[in-house]
Amino acid sequence: MHRFWDDIIQPIFIEEGVTSIVEVGSESGINTVKLLNYCRKRKGKLISIDPEPSFDVEKVEKEYSNFTAIRDYSHKVLERLKGYDAFLLDGDHNWYTVFHxxxxxxxxxxxxxxxxxxxxxxxxxxxxxxxxxxxxDSIPAEYKKTSEKKGILPGFSELIEPEHELERKAWNKTVFNATFEGGEKNGVLTAIEDFMSETYIPLSFCKVKPNNGLGILFYKNIKLEQFIKELVAETALFYSE
Structure with missing residues (x-):
């Protein structure tokens, strides 16, 4: 997410006057610090949700009075976080988590x-x-795909076995990847599309393609759509529900 900060996220924050932010998935804290520096300049606040952040949370909390870290799963926390201007969802990358x-x-x-x-x-x-x-174990059984700690490669639906000739080039071998790609209730983009197909709120959705892809979802607003189009130029695709 931090790779999109300078060119996409921060300009949108400034344009929309964002001052209250929820971050889901802080990991090493690179993006967290960018968000906190932004909040410091604009008297904003940040809540970061991550069950196992890999940075010194206590040190950051001491340095930034506008920061609250919550070590828990997003679906256990978000319900009590109302009235925030922006959410950055970069936690568990699966249908159940993102949809909910x-x-x-x-x-x-x-x-x-x-x-x-x-x-x-x-x-x-x-x-x-x-x-x-x-x-x-945090995903209900009825929503959890069969998964293994094996790598993935573009063009391969199945996971890459250790003896495969391309195994050394496979991605993300240390996390649990669904055994197969595609199908119902499988993947982040599928979750977004399923949500948009049933929400009562008229929304716009922008897709930015590099760095594994960034989605921007917001209440339908022609002015903001145009602003984002100019930011991302030909990398953006829009549709509304």
Whole structure:
């Protein structure tokens, strides 16, 4: 997500006057610090949700008074976070997690015009159409795909076996990847599309292609659509529900 900060996310924040932010999935804290520096300049606040962040959370909390870290799963926390301007969803990259994150955000909106700007990472390969689980036990059994800690490659639906001639080039061998790509309720982009197909809120969705893909979801707003189109030029595709 941090690779999109300078060119995409920060300009949108400034344009829309974003001051209250929820980050799901902080990992090493690179993007977290970018968000905190932005908030410091604009008297904003940041809540970061991650069950196992890999940076010194206590040190960052001491340095930034506008920061709250919550060590938990997003679906256990988001329901109580209402009235925020923007959400950055970059946690567990699977259908169940992303779909239910969006449903909770929708549920928390009393006026659909107040639907926040939502940024979603990994809407392109490899996890657009394939579930990945950092914490498989956190996913209800009825939504969890068969998965293994084996790598993936473009053009291969099946996981790459250790004896495969291309195994050394395979991606993300240390996480649980769904055994097969595609099909119902499989992958981040599938979750977004399923959410948009049933939401009552008129939304626009922009896809930015590099760096595994960034999705930008927001209440339909022609002015903001045009602003984002100019930011991302020919890398953006729009549609509305």
């Amino acid at each position: 994150e969006l449903k909770v955000i929708e549920k928390n909106v009393s006026d659909h015009k107040q639907f926040p700007i939502v940024f979603l990472h990994d809407i392109d390969w490899p996890y657009a159409r394939r579930d990945m689980y950092y914490f498989p």
